Amino acid sequence: MKMKLTKPLLVLSLGFAMSCGNPQSGETPADTTAQDSLAQAVTESPTAPTADKNPDGIGGLYVGAFDAVEYNEKKKPSYNNKITVSIDSVLAGTLYGHSIVAGNMRPFTGAAKQEGKVYTVTVKEPGDDQYDGSFEFKIYSDLDSITGTWTANKKSLAVTKRQYALSKKEFKYDPNLELPDFLPRNELYSEKNMPEEEYGNYEAMTDDVLKVNASKVLLKKSDVENMHKGDLEVIRNSIYARHGYSFKNRRMRYVFDSSVDWYIPLYTDVRDKLTEVERKNADLLKRYEAHAAKYYDAYGR
Amino acid sequence: MLLEAKPAKLIGYLLLAAYLFFCYLMVEITLQYIPINTDVAFLRIKQDYVGFMHYRLAFFIHALSAIFVLPAGFTQFSDQIRSNYPALHKYAGWFYVVITLLLAAPTGFVIGLYANGGLSSQIAFCLLAVVWFYFTAKAVFSIKKRNFTAHRRWMIRSFALALSAITLRAWKYVLVALFHPKPMDVYILVAWLGWVLNLIVAEFIIQKKRTV
Numbered sequence: 419m420k421m422k423l424t425k426p427l428l429v430l431s432l433g434f435a436m437s438c439g440n441p442q443s444g445e446t447p448a449d450t451t452a453q454d455s456l457a458q459a460v461t462e463s464p465t466a467p468t469a470d471k472n473p474d475g476i477g478g479l480y481v482g483a484f485d486a487v488e489y490n491e492k493k494k495p496s497y498n499n500k501i502t503v504s505i506d507s508v509l510a511g512t513l514y515g516h517s518i519v520a521g522n523m524r525p526f527t528g529a530a531k532q533e534g535k536v537y538t539v540t541v542k543e544p545g546d547d548q549y550d551g552s553f554e555f556k557i558y559s560d561l562d563s564i565t566g567t568w569t570a571n572k573k574s575l576a577v578t579k580r581q582y583a584l585s586k587k588e589f590k591y592d593p594n595l596e597l598p599d600f601l602p603r604n605e606l607y608s609e610k611n612m613p614e615e616e617y618g619n620y621e622a623m624t625d626d627v628l629k630v631n632a633s634k635v636l637l638k639k640s641d642v643e644n645m646h647k648g649d650l651e652v653i654r655n656s657i658y659a660r661h662g663y664s665f666k667n668r669r670m671r672y673v674f675d676s677s678v679d680w681y682i683p684l685y686t687d688v689r690d691k692l693t694e695v696e697r698k699n700a701d702l703l704k705r706y707e708a709h710a711a712k713y714y715d716a717y718g719r
Numbered sequence: 720m721l722l723e724a725k726p727a728k729l730i731g732y733l734l735l736a737a738y739l740f741f742c743y744l745m746v747e748i749t750l751q752y753i754p755i756n757t758d759v760a761f762l763r764i765k766q767d768y769v770g771f772m773h774y775r776l777a778f779f780i781h782a783l784s785a786i787f788v789l790p791a792g793f794t795q796f797s798d799q800i801r802s803n804y805p806a807l808h809k810y811a812g813w814f815y816v817v818i819t820l821l822l823a824a825p826t827g828f829v830i831g832l833y834a835n836g837g838l839s840s841q842i843a844f845c846l847l848a849v850v851w852f853y854f855t856a857k858a859v860f861s862i863k864k865r866n867f868t869a870h871r872r873w874m875i876r877s878f879a880l881a882l883s884a885i886t887l888r889a890w891k892y893v894l895v896a897l898f899h900p901k902p903m904d905v906y907i908l909v910a911w912l913g914w915v916l917n918l919i920v921a922e923f924i925i926q927k928k929r930t931v
Contacts (some may be wrong), residue, residue: 627899639767643835644903709764714902717892718748719761 474559476537477505480584481682483675484519484568486577493576496520496668500675502683503564503584505557513539517553518683521666526553535560548572555582562586589682592691593633595660597652598677601627606648607672621648623673631686632657632699642703647710654703657696741885742789748888749786755779768833777829784822785884791815792878797811816859837905843910846903850918851880864867872925879921880914 439464442667451714472478484501501519508514513530528541537557543550555566570577605620626649630641633656642650655670662684665671674681685691692700713719751760757769758780768774794800794807801808830842858873889908894900900908 639764640837643764644901646899646901705763705766710902715758715892715895717744717888719888719891719906 476557476559480564481587482584484580484582487581488579489577495576518664521664523686595680605668627652636695637699642706650703650707659693663688777826781826784818788881792881819855824848836903840907840910847914876921879917883914
């Protein structure tokens with residue numbers, strides 16, 4: 419995971435070196451918050467280069483569904499992940515950015531052509547990851563949105579082409595964010611759950627999933643001991659979701675990517691961002707999940 | 720007569736096989752805690768209490784002693800063993816009684832005080848321990864007075880409760896497989912179901928013997 423961070427860092431330091439000649443042009447105070455969270459997302463460094471960093475205010479995070487349009491059904495594709503596209507800087511017609519989707523953070527660079535309020539962008543991922551490809555999109559600076567497609571390099575992947583319409587969002591950690599009311603009775607994905615299978619193996623969330631906010635209150639044994647494993651899992655993972663963790667795990671991705679509006683995938687590791695309460699709650703929840711997984715339907719207690 | 724005797728014998732063997740199978744499962748459950756480990760299985764969700772010396776002591780004495788009650792108790796109801804090997808019946812009986820009265824039942828009471836699922840299951844498990852102790856003690860006193868009929872009845876009751884170790888886990892397994900209840904809901908339910916039904920069956924057996 420650390421490895422993946424080094425490339426955007428390189429891009430930014432390159433940007434910094436090149437922009438040294440004309441500092442402090444083009445940045446407005448309104449941009450600072452977006453820039454700060456962005457800079458942390460990419461490099462963890464408190465200061466970001468200023469010039470050309472955010473022309474027309476297009477820099478920032480764009481979030482939305484990353485929908486499969488060309489895919490191989492036999493390879494169990496993941497149809498609509500949530501993606502965050504981060505526009506990090508534009509320098510002399512070259513756009514630098516990165517994307518985070520399904521626990522995979524990848525940098526991209528390429529040409530950006532401006533015509534009025536619209537930037538037409540063609541960028542490539544480095545190509546050393548099997549899921550790399552290229553993006554073609556338009557940034558509408560007046561609408562704060564991006565629309566476009568992504569094409570995989572490798573044609574044997576489950577999904578070879580995706581499309582997206584993303585809107586600009588700001589990320590801010592907020593422990594008060596709650597899971598949506600409609601989650602109970604929604605299905606939980608599992609490798610075992612084949613679509614044609616009978617009702618018997620169907621696993622769903624229950625009302626319990628909304629009972630506690632594990633980012634806010636220190637949980638007690640009595641809060642969690644009567645919960646099903648699936649609910650415990652979603653409650654624990656909502657802690658990570660609030661911190662912008664991008665889920666690799668399909669089961670959690672299906673919950674957060676498609677159902678949780680405020681969720682912005684941004685990091686591939688959030689362990690050092692958790693509060694003390696969250697750390698303790700995650701441990702407690704994990705303990706009960708592990709117990710449920712091993713003993714719930716076994717002969718024993 | 721001969722035709723009637725055969726299926727009865729078959730059922731007997733099936734029951735024996737089932738009993739051995741469940742004893743084997745119980746041994747497996749017990750072995751999880753050897754060498755002494757407080758971060759496995761059931762104890763993983765008892766972390767609030769494993770810090771207490773008395774809880775740990777009670778838990779391990781209970782788990783490691785009660786397992787012997789199952790084989791010791793079972794042989795006692797065989798007519799052949801009792802008439803052909805009275806010494807075996809006597810020694811196995813003492814073994815059962817000493818383990819139950821000195822180790823398994825008192826420690827069961829202590830663990831019951833900390834039972835998962837709140838007051839209802841705490842009462843269920845503590846009451847089970849008290850009643851088990853009482854029935855077993857009654858069985859000892861009655862044989863001391865050479866009252867064989869009373870001894871037999873109290874032992875049937877005592878062993879019915881010893882079997883709750885098997886039946887409450889079996890009920891849990893069946894209820895989970897059928898209804899997917901929440902973990903503590905099923906726990907509270909089997910805390911009662913696991914031994915009260917056994918006791919009812921025991922009374923039926925006693926009544927049947929009385930009328931024969």
